[in-house]
Amino acid sequence: MGGDSGLLGSISWENESTYLNAESQLTAMIMRDRNRANVIIWSMANETPSKPARNKFLGKLAAHARLLDPTRLISAALEQNNYQGNPTIKTIDDPFADVVDVLSFNQYIGWYDGLPEKCRSITWKIPQDKPVIISEFGADALAGMHGDSLTRWSEEYQEDLYKETLSMLGKIEQLRGISPWILKDFRSPRRQLPGIQDGWNRKGLYSENGGKRKPSTSSNHFMKTGNCNMKKITWGIIGCGDVTERKSGPAYQKTEGFVIGAVMRRDVAKARDYAERHLVPKYYTDADAIINDPEIDAVYIATPPDTHKFYGLKVAAAGKPCCIEKPMATNYADCIALCEAFEAKEIPLFVAYYRRSLPRFLKIKEWIDNNEIGNVRQIRWNLTKPVSEKDLPGIYNWRTDATIAPGGYFDDLACHGIDLFQFLLGAIIEVSGSGSNQLGLYTAKDSIAASWKHASGITGTGNWNFGCSEREDIVEIFGSKGKIIFSVFDEIPIQLIADSIQSLTIPHPENIQLFHVENMRHHLSGKSIHPSSGRTAASTNWVMDKILSDTDSM
Structure with missing residues (x-):
């Protein structure tokens, strides 16, 4: 699951040479193992008591790990405490919990702390909005030793502890994984109970000889049923076209707690083909049928934008x-109509501006919020592309049909950047634009320029031309102490140029909407507010409308 730096509670936290030694060990481990697909988390420590020196030490270590490998999560096996002095409610109040990405802790109630039945009285109140992984739990048993469920060291005791522990852990709302300690018995010179341990740690689900113990059945059942206290939400997709093949559709299937129950497309052969390839149980050719299907809990509309209002109101x-x-x-008016319809029913409306959820852009927002370039003064975006084969006369493309997208590719592409800029810098309150059809290949505009002002006073300019000799996608954010350079669409490194130059490569997930979809799950479960709502998206449409209205008047 992850790498562990192996730090224990007896560390001399104030000693600089101790930290350098730990950093060296961590560096060696990450350099050795970072290309191993089975490593998903770097763990900083195991059950180290919280104190200021330790917190500073581990904070520096976590920052170093993120610098070496920004693609993986950071965790540590944290200590647990009683919530407000109540011994039946456990919590995590370690300051280092604010640094890690994943909360984890070792759990031995019923072995080192009372009997297995004690698990029934324990509840959890974990205030951090972060996933939880149980890094260790279990009990010792000697293979072949039998007795009742109260006979310590027997397989029956170990089995009962697993059942009680798994039932207790399943009530933790944020629980996302468990790691039994341990898969197989291993040699441990400190374990010297005669006739039982004899130099072996006996907590394995399998004995040192490979024999299966009874708890392995309970653990397997827990993992197969996914007992993480989460209600499944079944989605229906209207318009299973290109965007749903890789960008979005698989993201819904990969998100824990989400399933795709049905898809709809007017062409029955294409609807059937999509359903069969993506293992979706049902398909429709009628939007009303999928919307009103009682087994469908939520709907994703992935059709061209001229039908969004029509289907959205339904x-x-x-x-x-x-x-x-x-x-x-x-247009903006249709966006407001959609917002009001969903607000009247008090149900969420999300819009797939997924860049608000992508790690590379969250890092840029972190730089801005931390004043890494001082006070932001201006933003500038230049996007150019050569003519596409789809633009040739006689080839229909809705993206360049002025009745659907009057701004052409500007409508389809520029909205990503404009929405992102409002996420990074705040609402745009003034905007003007100009544009033309330079190529004459289609009815929509192919060249547009705009300038705007954010509520904070930051100014911005943008140029979009879809008939140039080469592609360029460069955004520059200028501040009083430096600047940030990045691309809206290309996965080039993001750069922070201030007192020094930082260049980070933060790749997108295979399915680019994955984090956006996961954030919808967090929103629907009440854990957080999704960054892209109907209202934030409507604001982007308002900016687009203002730019295009100016171009129409020219």
């Missing part, structure tokens, strides 16, 4: 949460 009338592909609609 979903709102059915009282189901909805995610709409971007842009939210073809």
